[in-house]
Amino acid sequence: MDKLYLDHVSYVYSAGTPFEQKALDDVTLAIRGGCITGIIGHTGSGKSTMMQLLNGLAKPSSGKVLLDGYDINCDVNDVLEEWKKLPEYSGMSPRSAKKAIAAKIKKTRAKLCFRVGLVMQYPEYQLFEETVSRDIAFGPRNMGLAEEEIRQRVLEAAAFTDIGEDLLEKSPFDLSGGQKRRVALAGVIAMRPEVLVLDEPAAGLDPLGRTFIFEGIRNYQRKTGSTVLIVSHSMEDMARYCDDVIVMSGARVIRQGSREEVFAHVDELAETGLDIPQITHLMQLLRARGLPLPENIYTVDEAVEALRALLGLGAK
Amino acid sequence: MKGISFGQYYPADSVIHRLDPRFKVILTILYIVCTFLCKSLVGFAALTLSALVLIFISRIPLRIVLRSVRPLLMIIGFTFIINIFWSRGEQLITPEGWPIRIYAEGIWNAVYMFLRIFALITGTGIFLTYTTTPMDLTDAIESLLTPLKKLHVPVHVFAMMMSITLRFIPTLTEETEKIMNAQKARGANFTSGSLMQRAKALIPILIPLFVSAINRAVELSNAMECRCYHGGDGRTRLNVLRCNGRDWASLAIVVLFGAGILLLNGVGIGYTLG
Numbered sequence: 001m002d003k004l005y006l007d008h009v010s011y012v013y014s015a016g017t018p019f020e021q022k023a024l025d026d027v028t029l030a031i032r033g034g035c036i037t038g039i040i041g042h043t044g045s046g047k048s049t050m051m052q053l054l055n056g057l058a059k060p061s062s063g064k065v066l067l068d069g070y071d072i073n074c075d076v077n078d079v080l081e082e083w084k085k086l087p088e089y090s091g092m093s094p095r096s097a098k099k100a101i102a103a104k105i106k107k108t109r110a111k112l113c114f115r116v117g118l119v120m121q122y123p124e125y126q127l128f129e130e131t132v133s134r135d136i137a138f139g140p141r142n143m144g145l146a147e148e149e150i151r152q153r154v155l156e157a158a159a160f161t162d163i164g165e166d167l168l169e170k171s172p173f174d175l176s177g178g179q180k181r182r183v184a185l186a187g188v189i190a191m192r193p194e195v196l197v198l199d200e201p202a203a204g205l206d207p208l209g210r211t212f213i214f215e216g217i218r219n220y221q222r223k224t225g226s227t228v229l230i231v232s233h234s235m236e237d238m239a240r241y242c243d244d245v246i247v248m249s250g251a252r253v254i255r256q257g258s259r260e261e262v263f264a265h266v267d268e269l270a271e272t273g274l275d276i277p278q279i280t281h282l283m284q285l286l287r288a289r290g291l292p293l294p295e296n297i298y299t300v301d302e303a304v305e306a307l308r309a310l311l312g313l314g315a316k
Numbered sequence: 317m318k319g320i321s322f323g324q325y326y327p328a329d330s331v332i333h334r335l336d337p338r339f340k341v342i343l344t345i346l347y348i349v350c351t352f353l354c355k356s357l358v359g360f361a362a363l364t365l366s367a368l369v370l371i372f373i374s375r376i377p378l379r380i381v382l383r384s385v386r387p388l389l390m391i392i393g394f395t396f397i398i399n400i401f402w403s404r405g406e407q408l409i410t411p412e413g414w415p416i417r418i419y420a421e422g423i424w425n426a427v428y429m430f431l432r433i434f435a436l437i438t439g440t441g442i443f444l445t446y447t448t449t450p451m452d453l454t455d456a457i458e459s460l461l462t463p464l465k466k467l468h469v470p471v472h473v474f475a476m477m478m479s480i481t482l483r484f485i486p487t488l489t490e491e492t493e494k495i496m497n498a499q500k501a502r503g504a505n506f507t508s509g510s511l512m513q514r515a516k517a518l519i520p521i522l523i524p525l526f527v528s529a530i531n532r533a534v535e536l537s538n539a540m541e542c543r544c545y546h547g548g549d550g551r552t553r554l555n556v557l558r559c560n561g562r563d564w565a566s567l568a569i570v571v572l573f574g575a576g577i578l579l580l581n582g583v584g585i586g587y588t589l590g
Contacts, residue, residue: 113501125495128520
């Protein structure tokens with residue numbers, strides 16, 4: 001089963017006013033569990049709106065959001081008939097069963113934000129605590145974990161995001177931009193979400209800062225086997241870190257699939273104003289001139305390998 | 317909250333939208349005076365009619381205008397009840413000997429008060445908030461207060477402060493929403509718990525909000541200085557306010573309306589306020 005499934009989801013801002021605006025228009029997509037999926041699209045293509053639907057912060061105007069097959073916005077009346085047959089509720093009177101189901105739904109919804117961790121755009125603006133470690137602990141504390149467990153999770157999240165022990169007792173406001181970003185990321189990772197959703201995680205960072213952030217994300221994904229969703233408009237980063245890619249344009253999904261499948265449709269991407277990675281483009285130009293290079297080259301390292309092989313120099 | 321700017325400006329193409337904002341400020345004041353001049357039944361009928369006509373001319377849907385009355389219903393209801401039960405008059409409606417005494421005058425007072433508040437809200441709404449952008453409004457106020465410059469009142473600075481404030485209300489609202497969402501995503505709970513817990517729950521919002529507001533202020537002032545902003549002296553405008561015949565005509569209409577209300581006060585049908 002797909003980890004996340006969006007079933008004909010639409011989202012309209014300020015419906016019924018002159019400011020009405022469609023942010024998502026009948027979007028259907030599937031996100032595989034246990035891998036990194038990139039969502040690419042221009043500003044205003046509906047990417048950021050979509051993220052907020054995934055952990056229940058916003059509700060779709062129509063359509064369903066399924067997490068592990070469970071409709072996260074479901075209502076008692078939607079599921080009553082089906083759930084009543086479950087052994088859990090079978091012995092109950094219809095009224096108390098309905099009550100129990102409603103309670104269950106409410107509880108599931110409250111826990112949703114811990115299962116689907118959301119890292120907003122420019123997350124460093126959400127830091128508020130006196131020390132870095134206390135800020136990272138905010139999420140786990142809201143989960144109601146024991147102090148010892150919280151401490152452990154803070155250290156674990158700090159390790160994933162490469163935050164040194166010396167930083168943990170500093171004020172988050174004394175850190176550099178890149179460090180703040182990593183602290184904010186750690187704050188979400190510390191909740192150990194099954195699905196980690198990030199909105200432009202590297203926006204406004206220098207190349208080193210970008211690498212740090214993406215390596216942290218990949219570390220987390222590899223070690224925990226969780227599902228990661230990255231929203232970005234940087235093709236380079238997508239090509240480098242993502243397994244699957246979803247392309248959005250004008251509130252719609254125009255293509256989804258594995259990295260190779262999506263990048264094979266260069267023309268289509270160019271039409272929506274998105275670029276393929278520069279190195280991929282260069283390799284294509286070389287191929288057009290007759291060099292026998294493979295098609296699926298997305299990083300400079302891969303290009304180096306391919307060119308060395310072509311020149312008969314062997315692996316580095 | 318999304319997409320709605322402060323002041324509930326409602327974009328439409330109407331005569332009132334196109335009036336000079338300075339005139340609209342004056343018209344609003346005159347209209348408020350009119351509502352208070354009104355004393356007789358016929359006068360209030362004319363006032364209510366004028367409010368409805370204004371809504372019609374401005375092409376703003378009635379439900380939008382009524383929506384702005386809704387938050388004030390509590391106050392209106394309260395004054396209504398106070399007026400009914402506490403007004404003293406001559407015509408007692410309730411039978412002699414009842415513990416509660418309601419006079420006909422009390423009911424008239426209450427109805428008139430209701431009509432007055434309704435006209436007041438629609439009048440200011442139609443002339444100002446719905447049809448004038450906040451920027452136009454501050455320009456108008458700056459222009460109208462220019463004479464105060466002679467008394468060394470920093471009119472331009474006040475106007476600039478006001479427009480920056482208005483400009484940043486939606487920005488900060490959006491920012492608050494973002495921060496709230498970010499903290500909610502980390503499991504923060506703002507809606508349950510004791511009063512103390514809820515107050516504490518606001519800290520994760522307020523601190524980032526203040527930090528970013530202060531940063532924004534610093535950035536804005538730097539950006540203004542970089543563009544050589546140094547106060548109002550010798551500054552010219554991109555959009556110069558100009559009034560034309562239509563503006564003067566609207567002013568004349570409202571003044572005549574006020575005079576009409578004064579005349580109608582003399583018509584002795586129904587109850588007339590003392």
